[in-house]
Every structure is written in C-alpha cells, then in structure tokens.
Amino acid sequence: MDANRKLTAMIEGDSNTEAIGLLGAVHRRKDLNHLERRQQQRAISNAMITVALTYGKKTFSRGALVYTLNDRSLEKTPYAKFIDVLRGLRVVCLIGPPDPKILTAYWHEETKRRASKSRCYN
Numbered sequence: 001m002d003a004n005r006k007l008t009a010m011i012e013g014d015s016n017t018e019a020i021g022l023l024g025a026v027h028r029r030k031d032l033n034h035l036e037r038r039q040q041q042r043a044i045s046n047a048m049i050t051v052a053l054t055y056g057k058k059t060f061s062r063g064a065l066v067y068t069l070n071d072r073s074l075e076k077t078p079y080a081k082f083i084d085v086l087r088g089l090r091v092v093c094l095i096g097p098p099d100p101k102i103l104t105a106y107w108h109e110e111t112k113r114r115a116s117k118s119r120c121y122n
Contacts, residue, residue: 008047021098052091065093088112
C-alpha cells in the first residue's frame with residue numbers, strides 16, 4: 001500500500017481530525033478550480049491537507065492562515081512515520097477550522113529540504 005492510502009486509512013481512525021469538518025475550496029472569479037489544479041500538479045491529497053490543518057504550525061500571513069508541517073509538529077503524532085512524505089506542506093486558508101476555506105496548498109522547498117539533524121545521522 002502506498003503512503004497516500006496508508007495516510008487516508010489512518011485519518012479515518014483519528015479522532016483529532018474530526019474537528020476539522022468539511023474541507024472547502026475558495027472559488028475566485030478568475031480561477032474557479034485553483035486548489036484542485038494545484039493539488040493535482042503538486043501531488044497533494046485531501047488527507048495530507050487534513051493532517052496539516054490538524055497538526056501543522058499555524059501562522060498568519062497577509063490576512064490568511066497558513067498551516068505548515070515540519071518534523072517538530074509531526075514527531076509526537078500518529079503520523080510520525082510519514083515525516084519524510086509530509087515535511088514542508090503548507091496549506092493557506094481564508095477561514096480556519098472548523099469547515100476551513102482553503103486558498104491553496106504547496107510544498108515549501110526550504111522546509112522540505114531541511115531534515116532534522118537527529119534523523120539524518122541515525
């Protein structure tokens with residue numbers, strides 16, 4: 001089973017993700033399917049977005065909520081074995097959970113390259 005299927009199966013059994021609610025995309029007039037297209041281009045699933053909204057570090061940038069997954073935010077969660085897959089995922093939301101309105105999702109390259117030193121030398 002690939003990582004995405006395992007991740008989806010784990011989310012179904014995780015009670016913490018129930019607080020997220022329904023994922024909704026913000027549809028702008030000029031670009032109606034921006035989130036869906038970017039998810040496909042960047043290989044980001046709804047399961048990955050749910051993990052980011054549940055366990056990611058929350059920051060504010062230009063009036064939007066940004067959730068970022070890094071090693072520290074994932075290491076004591078059930079998703080610790082997916083650190084290499086999820087590291088660097090950023091989800092930008094207009095409105096946060098419950099029932100978040102998501103603008104876009106992308107891989108933050110600097111965070112993706114930066115691995116925990118303890119994980120590199122073991």
